[in-house]
Amino acid sequence: MSRSSSRQPSRGGSSRPSRSSGRPSGGKSGAQKANAGGTKNGPKKNAKQTSAGAKKDTSPTAVVPAEPRIFRLGAVPGSTPGKWIRIWRQRFSDVTLELVPLSVAAQRDALVAGHVDAAIVRLPIEKDDLHVIALYDEVPVVVVSADSALSAGDELRPVDLAGEVLIVPADDVLEVGPIEGTETPRFDPPETTEDAIATVAAGVGVVIVPMSLARLHHRKDVVYRPFVDGPVAPVGFAWHADRQTTDVDAFIGIIRGRTANSSRG
Secondary structure (H helix, E strand, O other): OOHHHOOOOEOOEOOOOOOOOOOOOOOOOHHHHHOOOOEOOEOOOOHHHHHHHHOOOOOOOOOOOOOOEEEEEEEOOOOOOHHHHHHHHHHOOOEEEEEEEOOHHHHHHHHHHOOOOEEEEEOOOOOOOEEEEEEEEEOEEEEEEOOOHHHHOOOEOHHHHOOOEEEOOOOOOOOOOOOOOOEOOOOOOOOOHHHHHHHHHOOOOEEEEEHHHHHHOOOOOEEEEEEOOOOOEEEEEEEEOOOOOHHHHHHHHHHOOOOOOOOOO
16 A cells, blocks of 8 residues: 555644643633623622712701700799799790699699609708708788778787787698787688688688788788788799709709809809
């Protein structure tokens, strides 16, 4: 046989099948092409999405209005907090002051139970759990019938009451003791000072009360005169020791005469 008949590789390359090297070819697969735009941390975000996400929210934030505050001030009959209340309403128009009438018998319970934030009270008062500031002493007066001989004087003394029936109401705040020469009523004590004054108006006896209560229950058929050497009626401001709020502090400031520019209210 001639050499020309021996096998020759074809022009297109070796007839032997090529061996795989185990390495991926230099071209990119479909999956690789699909991820070609990706980054190490994940797929590349759409430009519009990125722009929308980066846009700052400029919509106004809803403002929740503060709860309205109420300062509840208790006051016993005859107390005169009017001046202080007027100043409060001028300085603190955003805080409503609610005046709560209190009987002397209920003044302490109202403070302890939290029915009021503070109160104008009659002294003395049991101070357990309370803070108390003395405010002023009231002048005692004798209330007599308008046609009584006692109405002729400008003032009265204990000796002037000799022979008179001394009425002491159940809600007495002066703790008037027995006065030499006076007589004890033959009827039960009236429940209230107002009832006692009505009894005096009928021409029966006399009653000794703080001047503010005589004014509160004034009527045309009675008059009152200062009672010299009689017991005074102290008035105070009280609040619960565990509930000294900024409103309580502000009212204390008003009572003590601090100005609106004072650092303490």
